[in-house]
Amino acid sequence: MPPEKVKPSKNAKIMNDIDWCLENLIILNFKLYQQTFKFDSESDARRRYGDILASKKICGSGEWDRLIKEFNEYKRNNDYTLSEAKNRLKKQRELTDIELQVDASKTLIHYAQEEGRIVRRKRLSEEIGTVADNHEDDAHVESQTKKTRYIDLDKDDEENDESGLVGGVNNLALECDEEEEDVSGLFDDDNYLAPGSEDEPEPYYSSGEEDEPKSDLSIQCHGRRSGDYNLMVEGDDIDVKEEDLDVMLVPWIVGEINVIEKCEQYAARTLEQIESLKSMSDTRILALNRIFLFADDINKSVSAYFGSGKHEQIVDSLGIMDNLKTASDKVNAWCATCGLVRYSSWINVQRKTIGYLNEALASENEFDLVIANILHRLLPPFAINGTSNGIGEDSYVHIVLAPLLELTFDFERSMNHMWANVSLQENKNLKPDYALYVNGLSKRFVVLVAEFKPPGGKDRMESDLVKIGNEMRFMVNRLVKLGVESPVVGGILVNKNTLSTYKLEIRGAEVYCMVQLSSIKLFTNVLEFSLIPTITSYLHQLKDITKETAIKVQDIGRKVNDGDPQHSNIPRSWLHHETYTMERSSNSS
Numbered sequence: 001m002p003p004e005k006v007k008p009s010k011n012a013k014i015m016n017d018i019d020w021c022l023e024n025l026i027i028l029n030f031k032l033y034q035q036t037f038k039f040d041s042e043s044d045a046r047r048r049y050g051d052i053l054a055s056k057k058i059c060g061s062g063e064w065d066r067l068i069k070e071f072n073e074y075k076r077n078n079d080y081t082l083s084e085a086k087n088r089l090k091k092q093r094e095l096t097d098i099e100l101q102v103d104a105s106k107t108l109i110h111y112a113q114e115e116g117r118i119v120r121r122k123r124l125s126e127e128i129g130t131v132a133d134n135h136e137d138d139a140h141v142e143s144q145t146k147k148t149r150y151i152d153l154d155k156d157d158e159e160n161d162e163s164g165l166v167g168g169v170n171n172l173a174l175e176c177d178e179e180e181e182d183v184s185g186l187f188d189d190d191n192y193l194a195p196g197s198e199d200e201p202e203p204y205y206s207s208g209e210e211d212e213p214k215s216d217l218s219i220q221c222h223g224r225r226s227g228d229y230n231l232m233v234e235g236d237d238i239d240v241k242e243e244d245l246d247v248m249l250v251p252w253i254v255g256e257i258n259v260i261e262k263c264e265q266y267a268a269r270t271l272e273q274i275e276s277l278k279s280m281s282d283t284r285i286l287a288l289n290r291i292f293l294f295a296d297d298i299n300k301s302v303s304a305y306f307g308s309g310k311h312e313q314i315v316d317s318l319g320i321m322d323n324l325k326t327a328s329d330k331v332n333a334w335c336a337t338c339g340l341v342r343y344s345s346w347i348n349v350q351r352k353t354i355g356y357l358n359e360a361l362a363s364e365n366e367f368d369l370v371i372a373n374i375l376h377r378l379l380p381p382f383a384i385n386g387t388s389n390g391i392g393e394d395s396y397v398h399i400v401l402a403p404l405l406e407l408t409f410d411f412e413r414s415m416n417h418m419w420a421n422v423s424l425q426e427n428k429n430l431k432p433d434y435a436l437y438v439n440g441l442s443k444r445f446v447v448l449v450a451e452f453k454p455p456g457g458k459d460r461m462e463s464d465l466v467k468i469g470n471e472m473r474f475m476v477n478r479l480v481k482l483g484v485e486s487p488v489v490g491g492i493l494v495n496k497n498t499l500s501t502y503k504l505e506i507r508g509a510e511v512y513c514m515v516q517l518s519s520i521k522l523f524t525n526v527l528e529f530s531l532i533p534t535i536t537s538y539l540h541q542l543k544d545i546t547k548e549t550a551i552k553v554q555d556i557g558r559k560v561n562d563g564d565p566q567h568s569n570i571p572r573s574w575l576h577h578e579t580y581t582m583e584r585s586s587n588s589s
Helices: 017-023 030-036 042-053 063-077 082-091 096-114 125-129 157-163 259-272 282-288 310-316 329-340 346-363 366-385 393-409 464-482 526-561
Strands: 229-235 291-294 416-419 434-440 443-453 489-495 498-508 511-521 578-584
Touching (some): 259 498, 329 526, 366 393, 393 416, 464 498, 464 511, 489 526
Parallel strands (some): 443 489
């Protein structure tokens, strides 16, 4: 359904407002529109304005196509990457012709998005021919550019060893290898496209001269990351073929907070401050990859930068505590007391846990039965051999994690699992330690990934948090291309003795919302088995999320096989393909 049309005030003269918009598209401005037609209410003006900009008359005017062509020429002539060109345009306001183009496009996209609409158009071969030096067909235009920029960032190694951030003299090399892509959504950045959005908000916390929140200085690993590094950006293969769709999506507004706009501001500010930043947290690296991490703990959440009072409103809307299962009092008592018993032999342990299984079967409570099975597998090695500390990664995964994962996920008919060293299809560099996938159209589509670092595991240049974020973004991109509507994927991160669960989905143009659903200490001995019901509940919450996506994939497979092609409600122009990663510099000591 189209956006609801709101009747403007009696003073508004809007009979010719569509023609007015067409004639003045280059200098189109919402405030000017509001003043011209004398709306008493700004909300009424926005609604009417959104209807106009989403109309077929505007979409077919030809002016929009001309703006796209001029931007591509500007980008290509200056040898800029897409993100560089957008930021250059923002800074170079003295170029009047460029400024007018940005103003026109920003209004067109921003207020259409306010109404939950994204204007789509089909690129024609003759239009593409004027944009690029060479073109092959009406769907693919490849113009590869490479640009490398080195920025010196000084930071004492010892200080960074303590803070857990990028240390030493860090050379951040931005290296891009990207294709010319469909830029019909190129001005979707609410950050610099929305009228009056030039001023950036202050972060929620301040840590002194750098005006950075504490989250950059207190969390996110890499205690031994030191020396010289490059921050590399690479591009995935981009498929620009797309149907001419009119996509209806709801803007991400929480109360009075435009969350997409806040995310855009944070990402743009991070990119602009690369030269001055003395450290780079995982939250910032994820934001460079257009992945925005939200968590209940404000010190781990990007919403810490959005301003006072906004964090709680946003987190409350993310469904972090939805659909959590609760074990019975009897099962909680099993887990709390099984460590208080001395087991003289393996047979005694088996007798105890088989008793748990029989009671759970009799109760016909499926969740209780899962926990009873987990105890049946975990109690023998822990009761007889002691703690899980000091064992190697393979043993840790086999003894501690495998029972939790296998008994939660492996018996779902809609999903299959795979263990380490199997890459995600179409990207051989992404190899999760564990993954759940569903088969569709003779391909494997991953809906959940996991990364493990046991106690004593060594930190790498790229943290597992960044790695799992990039993996989930890749998974969502593939699901959108398949035609899945509003896909949500899951992630599990085990970092030493802490297990965290995540979900990721697309909420706007190049805005990937990554939500930390839980973070809980893992048990290291039998006395800590009281944590098992809560851990299992968090894993089942994630299973329900990924199962829903897996069913969507299977449904699409059946429909496509019946000759009914499917298209996602997420535009492909909303997908982001660049990936920033850490790389040791050649001049590193």
